[in-house]
Amino acid sequence: MTTNNTLLEVRGLRTAFHTEAGAWLAVDGVDLSVERGEIVGLVGESGSGKSVTGFSLLGLIDPPGEVVAGEVIFDGTDLRTLSEEQLRQLRGNRIAMIFQDPLMTLNPVLRVKEQMMEAIHTHYPKTPKREAEQRCLEALAMVGIPAPESRIDNYPHEFSGGMRQRVAIAIAMLNQPELIIADEPTTALDVTIQGQILYQMQTLCRKNNTAMIWITHDLGVVAELADKVAVMYAGRIVEYGPVSEILAAPRHPYTKGLLQSMPGTAKPGSRLAQIDGMAPTLTSREVGCTFRPRCLHALDQCAQSVPPQTIEGARYFRCFAPIPALQEAV
Ligand SMILES: Nc1ncnc2c1ncn2[C@@H]1O[C@H](COP(=O)(O)OP(=O)(O)O)[C@@H](O)[C@H]1O
Ligand SMILES: [Mg+2]
Structure with missing residues (x-):
């Protein structure tokens, strides 16, 4: 088929x-x-x-x-x-995974912005900082996080469960994957x-x-x-x-x-x-x-x-x- x-x-x-x-x-x-x-x-x-x-x-x-x-x-x-190594290049880039527990993807000791910038720069190291920041803000807005510019410097624990999952989804979507595997992210x-x-x-x-x-x-x-x-x-x-x-x-x-x-x-x-x-x-x-x-x-x-x-x-x-x-x- x-x-x-x-x-x-x-x-x-x-x-x-x-x-x-x-x-x-x-x-x-x-x-x-x-x-x-x-x-x-x-x-x-x-x-x-x-x-x-x-x-x-x-x-x-x-x-x-x-x-x-x-x-x-x-x-x-x-x-x-x-x-x-080849698989690592695909994951988080062309293929993204979202888990039931957003803390499987989010690092509790890093601000959301640092994690998002890293997700971009791991795969696209030459992306200018300003452009990458802009993409992070857009991704947060797209998943329904209000006033992303005031939230992007927060740590994961400063978000509610639903908002935290939205952040994890925004990170998954950052590099515009062709395939997302989502394992009960809303359960x-x-x-x-x-x-x-x-x-x-x-x-x-x-x-x-x-x-x-x-x-x-x-x-x-x-x-x-x-x-x-x-x-x-x-x-x-x-x-x-x-x-x-x-x-x-x-x-x-x-x-x-x-x-x-x-x-x-x-x-x-x-x-x-x-x-x-x-x-x-x-x-x-x-x-x-x-x-x-x-x-x-x-x-x-x-x-x-x-x-x-x-x-x-x-x-x-x-x-x-x-x-x-x-x-x-x-
Ligand atoms: N690390 C593991 N060691 C042994 N068995 C496992 C492990 N992970 C999953 N399984 C077994 O694989 C089966 C399928 O598990 P899983 O894919 O997690 O189910 P589902 O996601 O449909 O609830 C279960 O019987 C589970 O016990
Ligand atoms: Mg399962």
């Missing part, structure tokens, strides 16, 4: 954690493609492998973890073939602020034609923000494609379960629908479809092998017993 406009193509990505009980595949064969300027929501329950996927893409997995297979083709180059914030940040990120991505992978456990966020959605379950993408198509008619039973457990889809006053059962753990993983023990539609076949990708137009799913497609209205 690659086109001339494809920015990132991930094929067969596998990341293992080596433990005493053996190698545990936290990411078990992920395929994804992201077009330039496209926003992809990566959604799944806690522990499904979303963060490990994000870190694997950027070569940020440390022992006992290891990316053991796959290709991560960014603008024609497989990032897995690059040296650590810890209140709903109103989350909504504002989502809207601002979407606007900025559209304006600069920046692609973004937005990691979240919240399908509601994906519905608001993303063009495409990748639904992750136990280290695999079980369904992928345009948000509008997948939310209107999921083919994978897990996606349907996630949709039914979204607040707002349940009738007021009724209990939220839940997907029964637990996500697989280190000891319980077995052959076949990992969702099978929780699936109401499972067939014998599902215990024997991993469902291959079924491609339908712009989407794919991995299921032997999919939910029937919506019939075209006649």
Whole structure:
């Protein structure tokens, strides 16, 4: 499903954690493609492998973890073939990452201005000071920080949680990355602020034609923000494609379960629908479809092998017993 406009193509990505009980595949064969300027929501329950996927893409997995297979083709180059130095040149420049905790990016003992100037000068050392300062102020204004010229000399702890995350986002956007990987950056914030940040990120991505992978456990966020959605379950993408198509008619039973457990889809006053059962753990993983023990539609076949990708137009799913497609209205 690659086109001339494809920015990132991930094929067969596998990341293992080596433990005493053996190698545990936290990411078990992920395929994804992201077009330039496209926003992809990566959604799944806690522990499904979303963060490990994000870190694997950027070569940020440390022992006992290891990316053991796959290709991560960014603008024609497989990032897995690059040296650590070459990766460092890409990170914070052509590819940026935003974390749930802004203090993963912000240095508590440096004023915001120093950190922002450093982010520019690390990659573009010849940028004149005045021009760099101007860019920092513009970046802070763009993410909705009021009166940036009076805030830029503050330390990170002088900002509220929401404002601090905005600063981290401004730093991520400074060098106009082509791809942003955002790992639940608004999960810890209140709903109103989350909504504002989502809207601002979407606007900025559209304006600069920046692609973004937005990691979240919240399908509601994906519905608001993303063009495409990748639904992750136990280290695999079980369904992928345009948000509008997948939310209107999921083919994978897990996606349907996630949709039914979204607040707002349940009738007021009724209990939220839940997907029964637990996500697989280190000891319980077995052959076949990992969702099978929780699936109401499972067939014998599902215990024997991993469902291959079924491609339908712009989407794919991995299921032997999919939910029937919506019939075209006649
Ligand atoms: N450093 C680590 N060592 C061992 N296992 C890890 C490590 N980091 C993550 N994992 C395992 O990888 C799986 C996926 O984790 P993660 O990607 O953080 O999930 P998510 O972001 O979807 O909540 C989990 O089962 C987790 O326990
Ligand atoms: Mg995570």
